[in-house]
Amino acid sequence: MRKLKRNERIAAMVKILSDQPNKIFTLNFFTEKFNSAKSTISEDIVVVKQTMEKMELGRIETFSGAAGGVKFIPQTTIEQNKEILNEIAIKLSEGERILPGGFMYMTDVIYSPHIIHRIGEVFASQFNYKNVDYIITVETKGIPLAFMVAKAMNLPLVILRRDNKVTEGSTVSINYVSGSSGKLQRMSLSRRAIKPGARVIIIDDFMKAGGTAKGTIDMMREFDAHVEGVGVLIATKEPEVKLINDYISLLVLEEVKEKDQVINIYPNPKLIS
């Protein structure tokens, strides 16, 4: 292959780095791919790093030494959080989303790749996941969200199931109480899914009383896993005291007035100021 121009190397480098956030690429990887000297690649990386920072498109981190290399770290600014969270809040405020019983139809939003890709980056900017091993979620609605967080952090996703499946092998099952309905529920997880002593972050789409999150934490105890953080897209304002204390929610759902067809939802003030 003929040598690439700087422009071309930079274009390819940005594509490769940003496709796989938080994966370290060695300098050798790029010298071979681009048929270029190490010093040339180092200069390219400086340009990419400066541009990402200047344009607020994320961060580039470099590591020297034998295990050295470069990686792309997704990072959103407060301004960007404001923009995406406001966009979602406005979408979810549409009165026709109200369902019988005061529930809110939101699957179109939380299954939208465009929105959820950006939400993955917002979450990745909120947690310290340096030593985290897995992203955990409970089926079903939170899966796309949790998967995009996992992608942004370059971590495997683990999905807790509502029932046992033959395709999971031997499983651990627990009962837990749904905080809002008081109903007894069950979740299960394959024994192979998590290595002992792992560190995990729990991600879900919605939290009311926190029963599912608490159940998930209980399940993690069965695997000797440490919960390093809990993140939800939306938490209801009431009850203010939830079954777990320590969590991050991106949006706050204050109320759904079924009669007036009004939904009051807004970005978590902590994330946008």
Place this chain on the structure above:
Amino acid sequence: MRKLKRNERIAAMVKILSDQPNKIFTLNFFTEKFNSAKSTISEDIVVVKQTMEKMELGRIETFSGAAGGVKFIPQTTIEQNKEILNEIAIKLSEGERILPGGFMYMTDVIYSPHIIHRIGEVFASQFNYKNVDYIITVETKGIPLAFMVAKAMNLPLVILRRDNKVTEGSTVSINYVSGSSGKLQRMSLSRRAIKPGARVIIIDDFMKAGGTAKGTIDMMREFDAHVEGVGVLIATKEPEVKLINDYISLLVLEEVKEKDQVINIYPNPKLIS
């Protein structure tokens, strides 16, 4: 903001385009973002386009006229298909994946962001999705995969549920027969999830007899939706005659020999030659 250099514009442009495949960005978007003339941006696009093609990182398409602009289209080569599908086949061939009953443990692979991101691009290269409106899947294991296909194609994902949920509003439910076990199963979908007359592509992780895929097609009929394609990550070799004829599988599972601890799985020859 001071004017950006060409290098910097190109780095930012690649990041923005490849983060949102198949979304059209107008030239104005970039002239404003980069504070540059239209002719300058057009030249940048040519560089990005040539680089993506030369490095086989996907395609850039430009549109002239009032609705003009530029978009990035993920596209994998046969060589790239070979690499990623072989990587998965080797991983899934590990004997310790065999579960009692001859099932194969594979959630670690199909929940891996790194692997599934690339599989999303492989699927996007197999289908003509120009006029498609939704990606459809059935919960649970296929969701990350279907979501990454949806992201690569810039389409909303729709998830069929096994049971009714209060958070879905009024739903349509159907019964279907699982092709392999012969058991009667149920799936449901919110009435709001799909607009009438829509075109859809169905994506799932695994197909044996094709019962779930056929059930999904039946469900689409209830919504007057047209099924434009069916894609599965893995199809079993037996039964060779499945309940549906027209589908693409990326891998073929020939057999799981429980006694010998051997799994025989390989890339679909059509995709790698």
